[in-house]
Every structure is written in C-alpha cells, then in structure tokens.
Amino acid sequence: MVTKTIAGSVRVATIFIVATFLVYSSIVGALVYHGHSSAEDRAESSAAAAAKAVKINTGWIVEVARQALRRMDFALGSDVQSSQSATLVSIKDALEGLPDSAKAYIVTAEGQTLYTTDPNAPNIDIRDREYFAVPAGGQQFFTSSLLTSRIDGSPIFTFSQRLEREGAFVGVAIISFDAALLGELLASLGLGQGAALAILRADGMLVARYPPVDGPLDLSQHVIFKDHLPNADAGAYISTSPIDGEKRFVGYQTLPDSALIAIASGRYDETxxxxWRRVQVFLAIVIPTILALAACAIWIIRLLRREAQKNEALETALEANTMLFREIHHRVKNNMQSMQALVAMHKLPKTVETNFKLRLAAMSTVHEHMYNHDKYAALDAPAFIASMTENIFKAHGASEHLSLDIDRISISHEQATSLAMLINEVVTNSLKYAGSDRDTAEIRIRLKLLGNNRANLVIVDNGPGFDPKTRPLGMGTKIIQGMALQLQGTYSYAFDGGTIFSLEFPVA
Structure with missing residues (x-):
C-alpha cells in the first residue's frame, strides 16, 4: 500500500514537473513570439515614421522645383530669343536654393536647348522624352519617372513645366535631380543596412530610389498599389521588394497635391x-535555468523512485515478518492446544483439569487473535474479551447469562496475556460460586476507558460473595494478584447482591 502511494506520488510528481516544464517553456515561447510580433510592429512603425520624413523631403523638392520653374519662366521674359547671356544670369538667380546636383534646362518647341546650367550638356533633341512630350501636349506641370542621364548615365528624375507666350507653346522648362539625392536623407534616418528610400508616381512608375537602380520601373502591379493604397493613404506592411528581392518593412505616405508616394523601407533580416540577438541573450539566461530545473526534476524523480524501491523492499520484508509472526503465534496456539491435550491425558481431578485447560485457553486466545486479525501491536478489547469468555462458558457447560459492555480499547500485546489470565480466573471463580445456590447465575463484564490513559475493568456476579480475608490463598488468587501486578494495576472486591471485582490499570 505504501509502495503504491509512493509510486502514485512519483507519477504525480513526474506529471507536475513535466507540466511545469511545459508551462515554463510555453511562457518563454509566448514571450519570444510576443517579442517577435512587437519587434515587427516597431519596425513597421519605424518605417512609417521614416516614410513621413521622405514625404516631407519629397514635398520640399516638388515645391522648390515648382517655384524654380516659375521663376525660370518669368526670367525668360516675353521674348525667349533675347540676349542669352543676360537671360542665363536671370535663370541662375531663379535656381538659387536648389541642390547643387540639380540642373536646369530650357528647350524650345523645336527641341533646341536654349539655356542650361549644365556646361557638359550636348545639344540633342529631347522631344522624344516624356518630360518634354507631356508638357508639349498641354499638361502644365509634369514629374518624370526614373531616367538614365544621356550625359553621364546616372539615374535622374525631372520636373518640367510648359512654357507659353500669348497662348502659344514655345518650349519646356526642365529641372533634373540626381536620384542619389535620397542617399543623404537615408543616412540620417537610421534604418540600418539594406534600407531603401523611393518615390513613386501614382501610376506606379518609379521616380527615384536609393540605392539606385537602372532605368524606369513599373510597380503598378505590386502589392502597395493592389492591396494598400486602395485602403489607406499611409501605412506600413511587410513585403518582398520587386527590385532586389529583399524582404522589407515598408512604410508609405502619399503626397496628394503632386500624385507622388513616398516610400521608406528597412531590410527584414537586418531588423x-x-x-534575435536580444533573444539569444535572453535564452542564454533562460535555457540554463530550464536545464537546471530539468536536472532538479530528474533528481527529485530519481529520489522518489529510490524511495519507492526502498519502501517496496520494506513492504516485502514486512510481509515476510507478518507471515513469520503469524506462523509463530499459530504455532504457540497449537502448542497450547497440545498442552491442553496432554493435561487431558493425565488422570487429574475434573476441577484441576478444567482450570489448567482454561488457563491455557486464555493464553491461546491471545495468540489466536493476533494471527487471525494481524493485530501484533494491540488487540481490540471487545472481540478479544468476547471470544475468551465464550470459551470459559463452553468449558463449564454453563447456562449463565453473560452481558458485556466493552469500550473500543486497544490492548497492547504486552498486556493482553496478563488481562486474559486475570479475566479467566475471575470469571471462573464467578461461575464456580455465583451459581452454587441459584438456578441461573448472571455475570456482567464492563471495561471502560477513564481519563489519563487508564481503564477500569469490572466483573460482577450475583453469587453469595466471600470474605477475602478469610478465604484461603489458592492458585487462582495468586494468578489474579500476579496478573494485576504485571498490568501495573490495583484491584479490589466489593459485595452488593453479589461479588464485584474492580481493576484499574493503565492502557497505551
């Protein structure tokens, strides 16, 4: 039973430890998952904030370009064919405030470059270029897609304005910007390695990007135009770049007045x-803790199993001892019965023979209860006394009335034999003398638990009584005295309509 209890404890402990380990691991996993989601949210927020900066910078570029183009138009005067040197000075003044990399051009309706701030510009026909053709077609202000410069092959984008005199188209004013202009802004945003900035047109054409790319690019079928811009003018998302295939956090902001979209993106892996470096530091602390807990858990389980094995061995030994004790008490009881048979073989007086047999039976009853009920430390007083007195009555063949009032007291095995011998002598005496002058004798036995771990045994009969002082000291009286002494008790006789025997003795 103990082994089963400990084995159950081992199972419960194992389940508890495994459950604790799983819960702890789940918490760590949940923290990592939550941290991962938070890191993505922060990266998206950072990309969205960077897109706002790109929007502001792009808005400034557009506005500066608009004003510069207007001033260039004004600087030309009414006659675009006037002195070139004076007009060029006025145009240079109109371009004040633009980045150093910005270049200005004025191209006539016939495609001739009339004025330019680029000393290396060749005199080529640009009427096939979109930034000339669209204004020539009637649009007042136009933003080009990303272009490759015919002069040095660098990526550029342009703003152009239609020039009119008296309602007639006379040419186009153009300002070009190097796409590398976004590089200075990117360096200031702290988006990490692999980050990129871009400006898109509302029709999906790439206007500018840093790091730069070669030639124009149509992104109208990309996720930003298909999924995000139709739902919101600004936001952030995670997507794979169609330009370099890198997975990025992308923030975007629209510029409604110029039909442009500002883009800022940070590389997903870098971010x-x-x-994950922070997670590694966290796990460097957590994993040893989990391993230590696991080691402690294994150690505890091994201790419990070792304890279970010890208790199993103890139970086996206890069962063997129980069998041994049972066999011993059984043999003692059989020996008592053999002694009773030996007494019967001698031709003794009937009274002497009965007394011998009852005394042996009283001792035998103690051992019989021990091995029948596995009560080796203590006997239950009610069953033990009832069995013993039944044997006494059978031995006398008496028809006397017996009443028992026994408290549930445990009698230790050290006291059991002495108590049995004492009760045997007192009840035998009552059976001898109580019924001598009566048709039916009555015997009452009462055992009550007193305070302070003491008990009181009272045996009452309805006999004529006797005078203890004048009564000869026989074997029965000597046995009563000796057993009372062994029980560390005191006894007395009283006479009130019969003999009253009272014994007070300590119990465990």
Whole structure:
C-alpha cells in the first residue's frame, strides 16, 4: 500500500514537473513570439515614421522645383530669343536654393536647348522624352519617372513645366535631380543596412530610389498599389521588394497635391537580426535555468523512485515478518492446544483439569487473535474479551447469562496475556460460586476507558460473595494478584447482591 502511494506520488510528481516544464517553456515561447510580433510592429512603425520624413523631403523638392520653374519662366521674359547671356544670369538667380546636383534646362518647341546650367550638356533633341512630350501636349506641370542621364548615365528624375507666350507653346522648362539625392536623407534616418528610400508616381512608375537602380520601373502591379493604397493613404506592411528581392518593412505616405508616394523601407533580416540577438541573450539566461530545473526534476524523480524501491523492499520484508509472526503465534496456539491435550491425558481431578485447560485457553486466545486479525501491536478489547469468555462458558457447560459492555480499547500485546489470565480466573471463580445456590447465575463484564490513559475493568456476579480475608490463598488468587501486578494495576472486591471485582490499570 505504501509502495503504491509512493509510486502514485512519483507519477504525480513526474506529471507536475513535466507540466511545469511545459508551462515554463510555453511562457518563454509566448514571450519570444510576443517579442517577435512587437519587434515587427516597431519596425513597421519605424518605417512609417521614416516614410513621413521622405514625404516631407519629397514635398520640399516638388515645391522648390515648382517655384524654380516659375521663376525660370518669368526670367525668360516675353521674348525667349533675347540676349542669352543676360537671360542665363536671370535663370541662375531663379535656381538659387536648389541642390547643387540639380540642373536646369530650357528647350524650345523645336527641341533646341536654349539655356542650361549644365556646361557638359550636348545639344540633342529631347522631344522624344516624356518630360518634354507631356508638357508639349498641354499638361502644365509634369514629374518624370526614373531616367538614365544621356550625359553621364546616372539615374535622374525631372520636373518640367510648359512654357507659353500669348497662348502659344514655345518650349519646356526642365529641372533634373540626381536620384542619389535620397542617399543623404537615408543616412540620417537610421534604418540600418539594406534600407531603401523611393518615390513613386501614382501610376506606379518609379521616380527615384536609393540605392539606385537602372532605368524606369513599373510597380503598378505590386502589392502597395493592389492591396494598400486602395485602403489607406499611409501605412506600413511587410513585403518582398520587386527590385532586389529583399524582404522589407515598408512604410508609405502619399503626397496628394503632386500624385507622388513616398516610400521608406528597412531590410527584414537586418531588423529582425537585432531582435534575435536580444533573444539569444535572453535564452542564454533562460535555457540554463530550464536545464537546471530539468536536472532538479530528474533528481527529485530519481529520489522518489529510490524511495519507492526502498519502501517496496520494506513492504516485502514486512510481509515476510507478518507471515513469520503469524506462523509463530499459530504455532504457540497449537502448542497450547497440545498442552491442553496432554493435561487431558493425565488422570487429574475434573476441577484441576478444567482450570489448567482454561488457563491455557486464555493464553491461546491471545495468540489466536493476533494471527487471525494481524493485530501484533494491540488487540481490540471487545472481540478479544468476547471470544475468551465464550470459551470459559463452553468449558463449564454453563447456562449463565453473560452481558458485556466493552469500550473500543486497544490492548497492547504486552498486556493482553496478563488481562486474559486475570479475566479467566475471575470469571471462573464467578461461575464456580455465583451459581452454587441459584438456578441461573448472571455475570456482567464492563471495561471502560477513564481519563489519563487508564481503564477500569469490572466483573460482577450475583453469587453469595466471600470474605477475602478469610478465604484461603489458592492458585487462582495468586494468578489474579500476579496478573494485576504485571498490568501495573490495583484491584479490589466489593459485595452488593453479589461479588464485584474492580481493576484499574493503565492502557497505551
């Protein structure tokens, strides 16, 4: 039973430890997952904030270009064929405030470059270029897609304005910007390695990007135009770049007045690498803790199993001892019965023979209860006394009335034999003398638990009584005295309509 209890404890402990380990691991996993989601949210927020900066910078470029183009138009005067040197000075003044990399051009309706701030510009026909053809077609202000410069092959984008005199088209004023202009802004945003900035037109054409790309690019079928811009003018998302195939956090902002979209993006791997480095530091602390807990759990389980094995061995030994004790008490009881048979073989007086047999039976009853009920430390007083007195009555063949009032007291095995011998002598005496002058004798036995771990045994009969002082000291009286002494008790006789025997003794 103990082994089963401990084995159950081992199972419960194992289940508890495994459950704790799983819960702890789940918490760590949930923290990592939540941290991963938070890192992505922060990266998207950072990309969205950077897109706002790109929007502001792009808005400034557009506005500066508009004003510069207007001033160039004004600087030309009414006659675009006037002195070139004076007009060129006025145009240079109109371009004040633009980045150093910006270049201005004025091209006549016939495609001839009339004025330019680029000393290396060749005199080529640009009427096939979109930034000339669209204004020539009637649009007042136009933003080009990304272009490759015919002069040095660098990526550029342009703003152009239609020039009219008296309602007639006379040419186009153009300002070009190097796409590398976004590089200075990108460096200031702290988006990490692999980040990129871009400006898109509302029709999906790429206007500018840094790091630069070669030639124009149509992104109208990309996720930003298909999924995000139709739902919101600004936001952030995670997507794979159609330009370089890198997975990025992308923030975007629209410029409604110029039909442009500002883009800022950080490389996903670079951003999340910082998060995973923090996770590695966290796990460097957590994993040893989990392993230590696991080691402690295994150690505890082994201790419990070792304890279970010890208790199993103890139970086996206890069962063997129980069998041994049972066999011993059984043999003692059989020996008592053999002694009773030996007494019967001698031709003794009937009274002497009965007394011998009852005394042996009283001792035998103690051992019989021990091995029948596995009560080796203590006997239950009610069953033990009832069995013993039944044997006494059978031995006398008496028809006397017996009443028992026994409290549930445990009698230790050290006291059991002494108590049995004492009760045997007192009840035998009552059976001898109580019924001598009566048709039916009555015997009452009462055992009550007193305070302070003491008990009181009272045996009452309805006999004529006797005088203890004048009564000869026989074997029965000597046995009563000796057993009372062994029980560390005191006894007395009283006479009130019969003999009253009272014994007070300590119990465990």
């Amino acid at each position: 999340m690498a910082r998060f």
